[in-house]
Amino acid sequence: MSEKIAFLGLGNLGTPIAESLIKAGYQLTVWNRTASKADPLARLGAKVVENAIDAIETGGIVISVLADDTVVEEIFSMELAEKLGKGGIHISMSTISPETSRQLSQIHDWYEATYIAAPIFARPEAVVAGVGNIAISGKAAAKEIAKPILQGFVKGIYDFGEDPGAANVVKLAGNFMIAASLEMMGEAFTMAEKNGISRQSIYEMLTQTLFAAPIFQNYGKFVANNVYEPVAFKLALGLKDINLTLQTASDVNVPMPMADLIRNRFISALAKKRNNLDWSALAQGASDDAGA
Amino acid sequence: MSEKIAFLGLGNLGTPIAESLIKAGYQLTVWNRTASKADPLARLGAKVVENAIDAIETGGIVISVLADDTVVEEIFSMELAEKLGKGGIHISMSTISPETSRQLSQIHDWYEATYIAAPIFARPEAVVAGVGNIAISGKAAAKEIAKPILQGFVKGIYDFGEDPGAANVVKLAGNFMIAASLEMMGEAFTMAEKNGISRQSIYEMLTQTLFAAPIFQNYGKFVANNVYEPVAFKLALGLKDINLTLQTASDVNVPMPMADLIRNRFISALAKKRNNLDWSALAQGASDDAGA
Numbered sequence: 001m002s003e004k005i006a007f008l009g010l011g012n013l014g015t016p017i018a019e020s021l022i023k024a025g026y027q028l029t030v031w032n033r034t035a036s037k038a039d040p041l042a043r044l045g046a047k048v049v050e051n052a053i054d055a056i057e058t059g060g061i062v063i064s065v066l067a068d069d070t071v072v073e074e075i076f077s078m079e080l081a082e083k084l085g086k087g088g089i090h091i092s093m094s095t096i097s098p099e100t101s102r103q104l105s106q107i108h109d110w111y112e113a114t115y116i117a118a119p120i121f122a123r124p125e126a127v128v129a130g131v132g133n134i135a136i137s138g139k140a141a142a143k144e145i146a147k148p149i150l151q152g153f154v155k156g157i158y159d160f161g162e163d164p165g166a167a168n169v170v171k172l173a174g175n176f177m178i179a180a181s182l183e184m185m186g187e188a189f190t191m192a193e194k195n196g197i198s199r200q201s202i203y204e205m206l207t208q209t210l211f212a213a214p215i216f217q218n219y220g221k222f223v224a225n226n227v228y229e230p231v232a233f234k235l236a237l238g239l240k241d242i243n244l245t246l247q248t249a250s251d252v253n254v255p256m257p258m259a260d261l262i263r264n265r266f267i268s269a270l271a272k273k274r275n276n277l278d279w280s281a282l283a284q285g286a287s288d289d290a291g292a
Numbered sequence: 293m294s295e296k297i298a299f300l301g302l303g304n305l306g307t308p309i310a311e312s313l314i315k316a317g318y319q320l321t322v323w324n325r326t327a328s329k330a331d332p333l334a335r336l337g338a339k340v341v342e343n344a345i346d347a348i349e350t351g352g353i354v355i356s357v358l359a360d361d362t363v364v365e366e367i368f369s370m371e372l373a374e375k376l377g378k379g380g381i382h383i384s385m386s387t388i389s390p391e392t393s394r395q396l397s398q399i400h401d402w403y404e405a406t407y408i409a410a411p412i413f414a415r416p417e418a419v420v421a422g423v424g425n426i427a428i429s430g431k432a433a434a435k436e437i438a439k440p441i442l443q444g445f446v447k448g449i450y451d452f453g454e455d456p457g458a459a460n461v462v463k464l465a466g467n468f469m470i471a472a473s474l475e476m477m478g479e480a481f482t483m484a485e486k487n488g489i490s491r492q493s494i495y496e497m498l499t500q501t502l503f504a505a506p507i508f509q510n511y512g513k514f515v516a517n518n519v520y521e522p523v524a525f526k527l528a529l530g531l532k533d534i535n536l537t538l539q540t541a542s543d544v545n546v547p548m549p550m551a552d553l554i555r556n557r558f559i560s561a562l563a564k565k566r567n568n569l570d571w572s573a574l575a576q577g578a579s580d581d582a583g584a
Contacts, residue, residue: 156500191537210470
């Protein structure tokens with residue numbers, strides 16, 4: 001295989017994804033705002049460019065894994081969409097609002113390029129292990145080209161139709177559910193602890209039985225120990241996501257009281273200067289409230 | 293095996309548990325307030341008695357699976373504890389407050405009997421399939437006698453030490469987490485639905501990946517379809533459990549804002565006359581709020 005891919009964004013998730021693509025035989029041209037982050041990719045054979053636009057080939061494929069809506073809109077300017085042009089495909093893996101995806105899709109349409117949303121559910125180690133999952137949406141023809149590329153480094157790809165915002169809705173819903181699971185464990189384990197039961201023992205029972213799913217087993221360890229490091233996803237990004245969730249819900253008149261509660265936990269965690277912890281540190285709020 | 297067991301309470305859960313014990317070879321003497329519910333057990337060979345106390349043998353084993361704290365306290369009077377007497381073991385499988393378990397344990401102690409808490413996580417069909425799980429706590433010697441009896445019809449038994457209330461705390465924490473999972477899915481699926489994504493498709497992705505656990509897979513079907521039948525656990529019992537959770541938390545100064553939210557969902561569901569639905573109908577609140 002010698003297909004070329006432009007790759008924008010080498011953060012915690014972008015880097016292992018780019019590495020997986022190189023290992024799968026793709027020729028990558030990579031760009032990152034902080035250029036030094038491209039060094040490990042360069043050593044694996046990626047071409048590194050100084051400006052995002054120089055990575056783009058007309059009619060080619062570009063994958064972006066960027067921090068948030070603002071960065072995506074800033075980096076993926078009209079100029080880039082124009083250069084990507086006819087037949088070009090933009091696989092946007094960032095967790096952004098469905099509205100931003102829909103707007104970007106329109107801009108791509110003007111230049112006869114195609115934008116598809118393909119946000120990934122995976123922490124960096126899950127990308128390396130190939131056990132992440134992708135929600136995908138957008139035009140069918142482009143998805144059929146994107147899927148074999150993505151399949152190399154994930155377990156499953158779930159298709160949510162033609163609306164380019166649909167996959168982002170699913171990603172936001174999923175992230176909300178993860179955050180809510182953290183709060184849920186925070187409250188349950190704290191109640192158990194103050195009743196003389198070790199957080200570890202209730203964690204073990206519940207995550208081996210009713211809640212035997214990766215989210216509870218992996219994040220539950222953080223909550224059981226009340227230790228929220230190492231950081232894979234910063235707390236401020238968690239707040240960003242829940243804000244997007246609530247905005248997306250509000251746009252279609254859906255109240256989400258549980259998401260409101262989660263949002264306040266994130267805000268409080270930032271007030272307590274926990275931004276350098278993993279986003280799962282929101283679960284510490286329940287312990288704080290109980291004076292534990 | 294021909295060991296005798298007294299069995300009190302033949303409701304949705306008690307009946308399949310009693311049947312499993314008979315199939316495992318135990319000689320059961322059963323009692324239920326509504327006597328007709330004992331008929332199927334009688335056909336399997338159980339001895340049926342009219343008064344709970346007649347089921348009890350001094351120094352023997354009694355298993356109770358009753359509806360709530362009030363019923364347990366009413367049925368398991370001092371008279372019964374006295375008759376159970378020296379060497380007798382009471383395996384209490386009801387979901388009741390830890391405080392009630394501790395008080396009952398003291399009463400048993402007076403008569404040299406032993407009370408152990410062994411609430412079960414299982415819907416009736418899970419008992420039949422032998423895939424439920426039990427949290428157990430109380431005096432070690434009695435637990436060692438109880439475990440082989442219980443092992444026959446569950447997947448796992450998790451020991452939470454000598455405090456007779458500990459297993460009830462774990463059961464309440466777990467039930468809270470199930471209820472919170474229902475609300476979480478209700479909000480997430482409704483947000484997706486009003487964004488043009490079918491509840492079924494987001495249910496499928498999330499419960500095959502991040503949330504691939506029985507709670508989400510099984511209850512998620514109810515939430516995906518917004519159909520909360522057949523009833524395995526009535527909505528009013530869900531409210532009873534969350535009230536116990538909040539009381540148990542409050543007793544040790546643990547605020548549980550997510551549990552407060554769940555409690556209000558149950559109250560609202562009762563106001564909407566949903567008591568004849570399964571407790572998972574609390575998840576319909578999110579749809580109602582969204583005018584869906």
